[in-house]
Amino acid sequence: MSNPEKEITIYDIARHLNISAATVSRGLMDHPSVNILTKQKVQEAAQSMGYRSNHLASNLRKKRSNIIGLIVGNLDSSFMTNIIVGIDKVLSEANYNLVISQSLDNIGKEVQIAKAMYNNRVDGLLVSLAYDTENAEHFESFVKRGIPLVYFDRIFPHEKCPGVEIDNAKAAYEVTEHLIRQGCRRIVHITAYRLSSVALDRFNGYKQALLDYNIPYDESLVLYTELGIEDGARAAQTILNMPNRPDGIFAINDACAVGCLKELRKNGVSIPDEIAIAGFNDDAVADIVEPGLTTVIYKGYEMGEVAAQILVEKLNNTYTATSGNKVLLKSELIIRESSLRRK
Amino acid sequence: MSNPEKEITIYDIARHLNISAATVSRGLMDHPSVNILTKQKVQEAAQSMGYRSNHLASNLRKKRSNIIGLIVGNLDSSFMTNIIVGIDKVLSEANYNLVISQSLDNIGKEVQIAKAMYNNRVDGLLVSLAYDTENAEHFESFVKRGIPLVYFDRIFPHEKCPGVEIDNAKAAYEVTEHLIRQGCRRIVHITAYRLSSVALDRFNGYKQALLDYNIPYDESLVLYTELGIEDGARAAQTILNMPNRPDGIFAINDACAVGCLKELRKNGVSIPDEIAIAGFNDDAVADIVEPGLTTVIYKGYEMGEVAAQILVEKLNNTYTATSGNKVLLKSELIIRESSLRRK
């Protein structure tokens, strides 16, 4: 079973062509100082002899793995799919391999993955943190070794690690403003149990909008949850039991918003007339649920591309930090029926 | 920037302990013929000196990349997420790295990915084919070189390549049977434009159920689509224009079923009373749409685990083929309101 045709090496080509292996190597990698004719001969021979380069050997020699690690909370969204497509495009053009792991939004798993990637000698790292990650000590080993690390979406502010994200505060401000303009005065904010930078920024956007529109901030209207569909349903119960029932809800993700919306309707609440609802992310469910969920969309593809591009630049030492080491991408409010009141 | 502490090698440990590098190597990999005391010393030294093994070097020596390639149509589903978790569990225990690529259900991209993985010298391959892949010639190079390949979910029957899937025909039979028992007599079947093995099996299950229940098979009730949400909506239009309107729909995926369901309702069709609908996969949307979509669920985690396990066994040469080289996993019909008629 295990004797397929022998692998061809540069030595075989060298012998065949009566030149040195070094020249073959140079010819293959298109080194400038090789005669164009020799180059041609080498490349033709490689082709016809069925040569494929041995990355293991060249990587060992160059002390690089050519592998980029990607750590995300969860792969299960079209947003993340698009991010990966963007990343993949940039990295494959730059000849890197992508090793993907999902932390399942579990900080313990994230630590473990980081360690594994460190031992596997990835050349660089792209990370979107787990929901409940509050510090980034488990990534310090990379920073210390000078292995570049770029955060995206769920970032951790760090002097050495650029972050690509949207302006969460601004987007959240716009969502809240929209609800206010629809007439909402008591707006519940459903956020994460532990305030990541993303959650915090959105929280601040929410508060700022209230402030600007002279609506008092009411602490009792902020609900801290795990952000799953069921958590949304649970939040709905809490809301139903509130003495002074709110007239608007802004959840920081769609799953939670949808769970909440469905539960409220099940209990006879009219959406958006009694309570208007908005989410965040534009997951597939946002357009499927009835009524359609108002939400914030942002382009994963672009985010992946930008993050990967920065990483490649860091790997090539051509990266020049932007101010604050952050890149902000555009996002957009999508208004659907869950928040649109007929005047 | 790039002078972090020097990497420790087995030679450093050897020197430190006044033994040979060979012994260190053996000690580190727990070789039986090494004195237990020496082993301890080696492992302690490795620990305290901050050693991490260099996979690049050992891989070169062992002529293995330690990388498994995973090719899927699309990462965007909780089903696929679970598959990957299952795969990841088995492979990381077996000390393999996972490189993931998505073909975006595009056969051209799939061919390109296969070639890249071949050149990157993956040790093995796990593949779920793109929707429109009709042959597997682009994987023959792997077979020829004796690189093990295991298909899952969307498989291509091949003597050398085991496939892990569910009993699609049986599941489709059960869906159709359920619709028939709800009183449906004219059941539309929405399937893929190109009949993959998965689509074909489901198609056959559908036909068999009709046969068993003495319902004539009507070719005009079979709709060939691209299976997206919008394609479902388009299918709904086709159905609305049918002279003799059907009373049941069985789509082979949920996205398409949901698109169809929403469009029918928009046109005033009562679901399930006028038309009952069922899908396949239990995507998140199936439980969000109203009415809830009847569908087929199967455990991705298990499928990933089994496929990866088989691959590992093939890599260790301990795999013994099952009959027909196929493994069938369980699936289950989930009945929701989209097909449940009150009697």
Added chain:
DNA sequence: ATGAAAGCGCTAACAG
């Protein structure tokens, strides 16, 4: 139970 030595296939000084 341990060591010496060779070599996996490639790249990068250095020399010419």
Added chain:
DNA sequence: CTGTTAGCGCTTTCAT
């Protein structure tokens, strides 16, 4: 422009 040479860090005969 090309060749020589020396490793990258590890594993593995073959000795001892």
